[in-house]
Amino acid sequence: MNRDKPGARRVVFTPVDTLARVDAVVRRLGDAIDLGLLADGEQLPGETDLAAQLGVSTVTLREALMALRQQGLVTTRRGRGGGSFVTVPEGPAEDRLLARLAEWSTEELRDLADHWAAVSGTAARLAAQRTEPDDLRQLRRSLGELVDAKDSGARSRLVGRFHVELAAAAQSARLTREEVTLQTELGALLRLPLGEDEHLKDSVDRHRAVISAVHDGADDRARALAEQCVQASMARLIELRLGSADGARGPRPKEAPDGQQSPSRKRGRTGPV
Incomplete structure (x- = not known):
């Protein structure tokens, strides 16, 4: 279950975007802590090395580390054996994640949904063309573990691993x-x-359908289904971000028999299917 962890950890320490760099560093390290990529008590690289990475x-x-300390995600110790250490708070992760979600605008979330859908959709299409049954x-293994996972953190890691493995299957x-x-x-x-x-x-049902389409070599169907996986998750995140009454109940989008959203719901979708 942790075989993808080293590759993901390497990305944690790659350069962040040039805009809003303090926020970008806080988001990058904070998400890595919540994902379990950085463990409780783990020492971060020294300030000079970490800044360079x-x-x-x-x-x-230093401004980012200060913000992380205020959130209770990092503890800094001085003197011999000192440094900055990961601290996983005892409080519910959901509260921290909702606060982090509030930092995203709906426009940013929709843009991210389009980006992710484009990447995963293309990966699924190519996997259907290039992959042997x-x-x-690996995809079936990740899906099986997702079915059995009880913890939301494990579920999010498995969904992420599924999409990484789908891209790997695209060669x-x-x-x-x-x-x-x-x-x-x-x-x-x-x-x-x-x-x-x-x-x-x-x-689970949507990701199982992606595997089936890739197995059948149905490249266009695999692309559309992978995009729907992404858009369904991102649509729910946007509902949670907006805090709407409908979002609290979490209804599923109505779909036509072919799996596409019905015309009455298409106007509000977050990206192409």
Whole structure:
């Protein structure tokens, strides 16, 4: 279950975007802690090394570490054996994740949904064209573990791993790297919808359909289904972000028999299917 962890950990320490760098560092490290990529009590690299790895100044890094300390996610010790250490709070992760979700605008979430859908949809299409049936064992394994997972953190890691493995099945190193980056940026937030049993069942059914389409070599169907997996999760995140009454109840989108959203719901969708 942890075989994907080293690759994902490497992405944790790659350079962050140039805009809002303090927030980007806080989000990157905070999500990695919530995903379990950085363990409780683990020592972070020294400030100089960590700043260089993230591509930010030491001043920016110190501001980010201060914000993480205020959130209770990092503890800094001085003197011999000192440094910055990961601290996983005892309080419910859902509260922290909802606070983090509130930092995203709905426009940012929709843009991220489009990006993720494009990557996963393309990966599924190429996997259907290039993958032999015997090469789908990793995807089936991840889906089986997702069915059995009881913890929302484990569920989010497994969904992320599924999409990374789908990109790997497409035999595209670039798509695989892009999926790892997306999961590091987004993965922790997926704990929110995946903590809901109804959404989990829906997600399992959708991901099972992707495997079936890839197995059959149905490239267009595989692409559409993979995009729907992404858009369903992102739509639920947007509902939670908006805090709407409908979002609290979490209804499933109505679908036509072919699996597409019905015309009455298409106007509000977050991206192409």
